[in-house]
Amino acid sequence: xxxxxxxxxxxxxxxxxxxxxxxxxxxxxxxxxxxxxxxxxxxxxxxxxxxxxxxxxxxxxxxxxxxxxxxxxxxxxxxxxxxxxxxxxxxxxxxxxxxxxxxxxxxxxxxxxxxxxxxxxxxxxxxxxxxxxxxxxxxxxxxxxxxxxxxxxxxxxxxxxxxxxxxxxxxxxxxxxxxxxxxxxxxxxxxxxxxxxxxxxxxxxxxxxxxxxxxxxxxxxxxxxxxxxxxxxxxxxxxxxxxxxxxxxxxxxxxxxxxxxxxxxxxxxxxxxxxxxxxxxxxxxxxxxxxxxxxxxxxxxxxxxxxxxxxxxxxxxxxxxxxxxxxxxxxxxxxxxxxxxxxxxxxxxxxxxxxxxxxxxxxxxxxxxxxxxxxxxxxxxxxxxxxxxxxxxxxxxxxxxxxxxxxxxxxxxxxxxxxxxxxxxxxxxxxxxxxxxxxxxxx
Amino acid sequence: xxxxxxxxxxxxxxxxxxxxxxxxxxxxxxxxxxxxxxxxxxxxxxxxxxxxxxxxxxxxxxxxxxxxxxxxxxxxxxxxxxxxxxxxxxxxxxxxxxxxxxxxxxxxxxxxxxxxxxxxxxxxxxxxxxxxxxxxxxxxxxxxxxxxxxxxxxxxxxxxxxxxxxxxxxxxxxxxxxxxxxxxxxxxxxxxxxxxxxxxxxxxxxxxxxxxxxxxxxxxxxxxxxxxxxxxxxxxxxxxxxxxxxxxxxxxxxxxxxxxxxxxxxxxxxxxxxxxxxxxxxxxxxxxxxxxxxxxxxxxxxxxxxxxxxxxxxxxxxxxxxxxxxxxxxxxxxxxxxxxxxxxxxxxxxxxxxxxxxxxxxxxxxxxxxxxxxxxxxxxxxxxxxxxxxxxxxxxxxxxxxxxxxxxxxxxxxxxxxxxxxxxxxxxxxxxxxxxxxxxxxxxxxxxxxxxxxxxxxxxxxxxxxxxxxxxxxxxxxxxxxx
Numbered sequence: 001x002x003x004x005x006x007x008x009x010x011x012x013x014x015x016x017x018x019x020x021x022x023x024x025x026x027x028x029x030x031x032x033x034x035x036x037x038x039x040x041x042x043x044x045x046x047x048x049x050x051x052x053x054x055x056x057x058x059x060x061x062x063x064x065x066x067x068x069x070x071x072x073x074x075x076x077x078x079x080x081x082x083x084x085x086x087x088x089x090x091x092x093x094x095x096x097x098x099x100x101x102x103x104x105x106x107x108x109x110x111x112x113x114x115x116x117x118x119x120x121x122x123x124x125x126x127x128x129x130x131x132x133x134x135x136x137x138x139x140x141x142x143x144x145x146x147x148x149x150x151x152x153x154x155x156x157x158x159x160x161x162x163x164x165x166x167x168x169x170x171x172x173x174x175x176x177x178x179x180x181x182x183x184x185x186x187x188x189x190x191x192x193x194x195x196x197x198x199x200x201x202x203x204x205x206x207x208x209x210x211x212x213x214x215x216x217x218x219x220x221x222x223x224x225x226x227x228x229x230x231x232x233x234x235x236x237x238x239x240x241x242x243x244x245x246x247x248x249x250x251x252x253x254x255x256x257x258x259x260x261x262x263x264x265x266x267x268x269x270x271x272x273x274x275x276x277x278x279x280x281x282x283x284x285x286x287x288x289x290x291x292x293x294x295x296x297x298x299x300x301x302x303x304x305x306x307x308x309x310x311x312x313x314x315x316x317x318x319x320x321x322x323x324x325x326x327x328x329x330x331x332x333x334x335x336x337x338x339x340x341x342x343x344x345x346x347x348x349x350x351x352x353x354x355x356x357x358x359x360x361x362x363x364x365x366x367x368x369x370x371x372x373x374x375x376x377x378x379x380x381x382x383x384x385x386x387x388x389x390x391x392x393x394x395x396x397x398x399x400x401x402x403x404x405x406x407x408x409x410x411x412x413x414x415x416x417x418x419x420x421x422x423x424x425x426x427x428x429x430x431x432x433x434x435x436x437x438x439x440x441x442x443x
Numbered sequence: 444x445x446x447x448x449x450x451x452x453x454x455x456x457x458x459x460x461x462x463x464x465x466x467x468x469x470x471x472x473x474x475x476x477x478x479x480x481x482x483x484x485x486x487x488x489x490x491x492x493x494x495x496x497x498x499x500x501x502x503x504x505x506x507x508x509x510x511x512x513x514x515x516x517x518x519x520x521x522x523x524x525x526x527x528x529x530x531x532x533x534x535x536x537x538x539x540x541x542x543x544x545x546x547x548x549x550x551x552x553x554x555x556x557x558x559x560x561x562x563x564x565x566x567x568x569x570x571x572x573x574x575x576x577x578x579x580x581x582x583x584x585x586x587x588x589x590x591x592x593x594x595x596x597x598x599x600x601x602x603x604x605x606x607x608x609x610x611x612x613x614x615x616x617x618x619x620x621x622x623x624x625x626x627x628x629x630x631x632x633x634x635x636x637x638x639x640x641x642x643x644x645x646x647x648x649x650x651x652x653x654x655x656x657x658x659x660x661x662x663x664x665x666x667x668x669x670x671x672x673x674x675x676x677x678x679x680x681x682x683x684x685x686x687x688x689x690x691x692x693x694x695x696x697x698x699x700x701x702x703x704x705x706x707x708x709x710x711x712x713x714x715x716x717x718x719x720x721x722x723x724x725x726x727x728x729x730x731x732x733x734x735x736x737x738x739x740x741x742x743x744x745x746x747x748x749x750x751x752x753x754x755x756x757x758x759x760x761x762x763x764x765x766x767x768x769x770x771x772x773x774x775x776x777x778x779x780x781x782x783x784x785x786x787x788x789x790x791x792x793x794x795x796x797x798x799x800x801x802x803x804x805x806x807x808x809x810x811x812x813x814x815x816x817x818x819x820x821x822x823x824x825x826x827x828x829x830x831x832x833x834x835x836x837x838x839x840x841x842x843x844x845x846x847x848x849x850x851x852x853x854x855x856x857x858x859x860x861x862x863x864x865x866x867x868x869x870x871x872x873x874x875x876x877x878x879x880x881x882x883x884x885x886x887x888x889x890x891x892x893x894x895x896x897x898x899x900x901x902x903x904x905x906x907x908x909x910x911x912x913x914x915x916x917x918x919x920x921x922x923x924x925x926x
Contacts, residue, residue, distance in 0.1 A: 034532065035899055037708045041532035042540045045507040045900070046524055047796045049494060066490040068511045085487050088565045090573065092483040120506075120531035128535040142711035144899050172899075174712040183712075248586045249625035325486035327478050327589070361715070364835045366846055366923040367864065369630040374844050374923055376837045397835075397842055397868075399923040438922050439868065441842050 001028040001050055003163035006153035009052065009070070014155055016079045019056035019086060021098050023156040025284065025323065026052045030116075031148035034123040038140045039131040044120065055324045056082035057098070060091040064325045096311035099287040101160025107278035110421065111149070112190040115167035118147035122191070130173055130200035137204050143173040147191055150422075152280070160286030166279065168420045169194045174379055175203035179443075180213060180392050182206025183359045183379035185228055187417050187424070189278060206358060206380035210392025216383060218396055218437035222354035224347055224384070229357045229377075230430040231418035234337065236363055236373050237402050238425075241270070241294050241302075242320075243309035244329025250368050252403050257300045262406040267338035268295040270304060270320070274336050276417040277424035282319060283330075289319035294332065298407075306330040339428040340411035347412055347431045349387040354431075356382040356389060371402040376441075396437040408433040446495075449518050450602035453497055456522035458604065461530065462499035462506075464543035465522070466603035468753060469495045470795035478591040479572040486591070487569070494795040499525040503539025504532035507798040542777050544754055544786075547606035552750025554614040555743070556646030560594045563647050568592060571655065572618075578659030579622040582667045587623035590655060591640065593893065595905075599795075607755040615746060615905060616649040617642030617893060622663045626670035631863060633666040633848055635659075637687030638831040642891030642905070643744040665849060668861050675850045675865035677921025681825035681914065682867055683818050686882075688847055689808060689910040690890035691831045696871040697729075697736055698803035698908060699897075700840035701763045702789075703772040705801075707781065713899050715838025718871065719769055721782055727769040730875030735809045736764040738773060740788055745805035746891030746907040752788040753799035761787040763806065767876070775801050793902040800898050805889070807909035811881030818880050818914045825853040826920060828865045833923075836871075844868040844922055868922040874915060882911035 006026040013024045028050040035043040052075070053066040063085025067078045126145040134141040151165040169191035175182045184202035186194045225233065237252070245251040252261060270292045272279040282288050285307055293301045305313070306321030309330055320330035348356060358380030366372040376397050383390045412429035419425055446469045457465035471493045478486035494511035499522070506529030510521040560568075572590040579588035595615040602608050619640020624631045634640075641653040684692065699705065700717040708716060719727065740758035742748055751757055754776055763771045772782075773789035778801065791802040819827070833846035850865030851858045869877075887909060895904040 031900065032528075033900055034528075037711055039537045040540060041504060041536065042709055043507070043798055043800070043898075044505060044528045044532045045509075045798045046528055047496075047509040047900075049492075049509075049511045049796060051492070062484075062487065064486075064488040066488065066492075068492050068494065081489050085489060085565070088569070089484050089487050090569065094483075120528045121534075124531040124535050131535065131537065140708070142708060144712070146900075172712055176708075176711065248623070250586075250623065250630045325476075325478075325488050327480055327485040361838050362835045364833045366833045366866065368632075369628065372923060374833065374835045376835070376842065378838055395837065397837070397844060399844075438844075439842060441837055441839070443839060 001151065003151060003153055003165060006151060007163060010153050010155045013052060013054060013075050013079060014157060016076060017056060017083065019058050019083050021057040021157050023055040023098055023285065025152065025154045027150065027152040029150040032120065033144050033146035034120065034127055035144040036127050037142040039134050041127060052078060053323065054078055054082040056086040058086045060093060060095045061086045061089040062095065063089055094312055096307050098156045098158045099160055099285050099307045099317055100158045101162055101286045102288045104162055104281040104288045106164055106281055107273035109189055110278040111165045112167045115147050115169050115189065115191040116149035118191050123147065126171060126196035129197040133197065133200040133204050134175060137208065139204060139207055140176050141173055145196060146170045154284065154286035156286060162282040162286040164280045166421055171196045171199045173200050173203040175207040177207040177211055180207050180210040181379045182210060187419060189421055209389065210380050210382060213392035213394045215440060216393045218439055220434045220436055222351055222433050223435040224351065224354060224356045224429060224431045226358050226429050227416035227427050228359045228418055231425045231427045232360050232363060233402060234425055234427055236365060237371055238332050238335055241304055241332045242329045243303045243305045243313055246303045247313060252369065252371055253300045253303065260299050261403065262295055262298040263409060264298050265340065265411065266295055266298050266406050269293050269336045270332040270334050271336045272334045274334065274426050276415060276426050277334060277421050279334055279421040283321040284323040285321040287317055287319040287321065292318055304330045304332045333423050336426040337411065337428060339413045339415050341413055344412040344429045347410060348384055351384045351387060354384040355393065356384055366399060372399060373402060374399045394443060395441045397439045398435060398437050400436045405432045446600050449513060452515060453518050453522045454602065454604045456519050457497065457499045457526055460523050460526035461501055462526045464500040464604050465497060466601065466755065467495055467497045468599055468601045468795060470597060470599040472794050473596040475594040477569055477572055478589060479576040480589050481587060484569060492794065496792065496795050497522050497525040499529045500541045500543055501526060501529035502533040503541045504529050504536050505541045506532065509796045540777060542780055544603065544605065544756065544776050547603065548751065548755060548757060549608050550750065552611040554612065554644045556614050558647040560616055560647045575620050575655035575659045578656065579620060579663040581660055581663035584624045584626055584667050584670060585622050585663055586625040590620040592618040592650060601755050603755055609751045609755055611750055613644065613749060614646060615642065615644050616646060617891060618650050618653045618655060620655055620659060620662065622666040624666035624670050629670055631666055631669035633662045634830055635662045637890055639892065642746050642893045643889055644746060644748045645744050669849060669863045672861040672863040674924060675826060675862035675921060677924065679917055680920050681822045681916050682918045682920065683825065683827045683912060683914045685829035686886060686888050686910050686912050687890050688828060688831055689913050690908040691834060693736065693806055693808055693908040693910060694892055694906065695834060695836045696840060696843055697763065698806045698906065701772050702801045702803065703774045703778040706772065707778060714897055718839045718841050723769055725770060728767055728876065729764050729769045729872050730767040731878045732766045733811055733881055734764055734767050734875050734878055737762050737807050737809065738787055738789065738804055739807055740804045742805045742889065745889050746905050747804035752790040753792045754786065754790040756786045756788040758788045773801050773803055791904060793904065797902045802904040803906045805907040805909065810884040810887040810911045812883050813880045815882040815886045815912055818882055818912060819853055819858055820856045822853045823855055826862060826865055827851045827853055827858055841871050843871065846923065864924050866923050867918050867920045869918060877915045877917055878913055879916055880914040882913065887911040
């Protein structure tokens with residue numbers, strides 16, 4: 001389904017509604033994923049769907065209905081249900097009008113035809129290259145190769161009109177040796193830029209270099225987090241930039257903007273158009289998304305809003321709405337951490353004793369306000385001694401505040417993307433002092 | 444509508460394309476959610492999704508394709524895609540992983556309900572949540588109140604090329620509430636019931652079981668009290684866990700590691716592997732003699748209760764842990780045969796769009812014989828913890844750290860003052876072997892978990908872990924806050 005078809009359906013549904021205000025969202029998706037373990041494919045899936053959502057507003061009352069029954073009676077029933085629910089809903093006195101939208105520009109490289117047309121055989125070839133690397137080393141590998149395309153169109157009765165099509169490709173590999181493992185990943189909108197063989201080789205090298213791991217004592221360590229590790233950690237502060245958590249007091253920024261919270265070298269933006277993760281230039285209300293500086297040189301500069309929270313707080317609408325109905329508030333979905341000046345190798349060379357961490361697992365918030373999180377290292381944790389890697393170490397559990405980490409960190413000079421374009425983080429490797437580990441494992 | 448003709452078309456197309464076995468699962472899913480938040484209805488939504496997923500097997504490799512186009516052309520295209528995908532996997536296979544089911548069924552299953560939630564006027568449902576949410580606001584320090592309700596209706600029909608036709612109509616219902624209190628440099632939350640809500644199969648009677656209105660004021664007051672409560676201590680203490688926290692402990696440290704696909708490395712790159720390795724079956728002393736954990740997908744009101752799983756295997760009851768000993772796994776057809784067993788019907792898909800995979804379903808810790816109030820009797824120095832706030836476990840499912848919303852000091856057998864930020868940590872078998880009392884069936888609850896993530900693409904499963912409060916001796920506490 002192309003954007004013209006989506007818009008035609010959306011306008012037809014909009015015309016069916018007798019509500020005071022109506023928003024219609026139509027989206028289609030085709031996603032395919034080939035998953036493997038023990039050097040064979042064990043899950044190989046494809047899914048396609050088209051859905052439509054109506055938000056009907058009557059006075060200050062809202063109802064939302066969604067369906068994938070796209071025939072005429074299905075669409076009529078959809079509108080009727082949304083209107084029926086709006087009629088029965090209590091009033092929300094602070095409900096603003098739907099936004100009027102505005103011009104948007106889809107960033108270059110968001111949609112790549114080769115990715116949209118990728119076949120199961122192409123993904124099989126990518127997997128086979130990884131299998132061969134595993135076999136060369138007498139390892140076994142687990143992971144996936146995926147390709148997808150998706151489109152969304154949003155129109156509303158106040159004039160918003162926006163459409164976007166995007167593609168995604170990803171490879172994820174865990175290479176397993178007898179007493180060690182290694183991990184590597186790649187994400188790009190263009191499947192041709194995801195080099196499965198190279199990703200498999202990186203994972204194999206990490207498994208080889210971390211073989212025969214030793215135990216090190218928990219406690220405070222200087223750590224260098226590779227982008228996959230730092231990116232996963234960093235996502236756990238993304239909700240702190242929301243106007244909702246800011247206003248309700250659960251964000252670390254709730255003491256106010258224009259205050260210094262993080263280190264001088266920390267600059268964080270929300271940028272849907274970053275070349276590593278070109279994404280949707282508008283939000284799920286059809287409002288153009290602003291490319292926003294959230295933290296500059298450690299000082300809080302902005303929070304993200306949608307129409308509701310912009311109205312409630314008297315701020316401008318930055319275009320960061322999630323799909324209605326949304327009890328979670330606006331969200332920053334394209335975070336970018338500005339890089340430093342040194343390559344990762346130099347950060348390692350400058351470290352007398354520390355740990356290089358490839359990846360984390362099962363990070364969870366322990367304390368929301370202080371942004372303390374816990375989690376495990378995984379798939380390639382290395383001792384650094386006298387500025388050089390000195391073999392693998394067994395995995396450990398950490399408990400550390402991300403805010404504290406961002407007050408004592410140094411960044412590498414290269415950026416990497418983790419995650420799909422729809423919810424990406426673009427980050428460098430990060431060196432953090434005094435990172436707290438609380439316990440260890442036997443593996 | 445009848446799907447018979449479309450199903451036959453799909454199975455015929457798959458066979459013509461080279462599929463050696465195929466099945467198709469049609470689903471019509473309806474999801475209703477209402478959420479009251481700070482005095483207004485933040486969510487009032489009704490979602491309908493209809494589609495089908497086709498599995499095809501070629502030379503030991505599975506292909507899965509799903510679509511919502513119910514035209515003949517759509518069915519043909521999707522069935523052909525499933526076979527094409529299976530062939531692509533078979534072409535690079537180093538081993539045969541896929542096996543078809545052996546037994547066909549022709550049957551129906553309907554969730555028993557006492558009152559259809561849709562018969563309760565929408566206005567009445569909304570009012571219940573608004574009233575409960577309002578009652579949470581016992582102080583200006585309650586900055587966020589939330590109360591929510593979910594109704595799921597899942598109608599599905601499964602057909603296979605070996606002759607199965609299984610029609611199922613499933614109703615799942617749940618509700619809960621949360622108070623978020625904000626003080627000087629601190630944020631504290633209380634949820635009820637449990638940390639997610641009370642989710643079961645059934646109708647409006649499940650909403651009534653939650654008793655939101657009866658508990659809202661207390662939950663609000665506890666959230667406020669936590670702001671000024673002392674920090675829970677660090678060290679090694681005896682702990683008693685409330686039932687919903689025991690449910691989470693089962694989920695993370697028994698349910699996931701006992702998934703046989705995980706044991707076999709099928710989840711290795713993402714959600715990890717398992718310490719419950721096959722050579723430990725019948726040997727590993729997983730827990731104390733009191734610990735018996737069973738899969739029961741026939742349990743009345745269990746959130747994962749179904750007649751048949753999504754491979755067409757009939758629901759059954761089987762042991763995972765019997766008197767502390769590892770004796771079984773959660774299994775599919777494929778995986779069960781690798782250890783010489785038959786599937787115990789633990790295969791589920793989130794919806795028609797997703798490939799069926801092993802899920803933990805209803806996994807129940809059988810109750811003990813100690814009245815709940817007597818669990819405290821011989822605890823000299825300990826903490827009683829309720830409602831999960833944080834959960835993390837390593838990718839072998841051994842090293843865990845959990846935090847709860849609230850603790851109560853226990854001194855000389857008496858429950859005392861409230862403690863904030865209680866956490867505990869351990870190594871799974873050591874922890875379960877320290878269990879020396881489980882409360883009796885009067886406090887045994889079928890706690891549903893409607894948000895269990897697994898697989899790639901990620902699927903959200905609806906599981907249950909029925910549990911009563913339990914006591915554990917000599918546990919590390921206070922980790923994350925100096926311990």
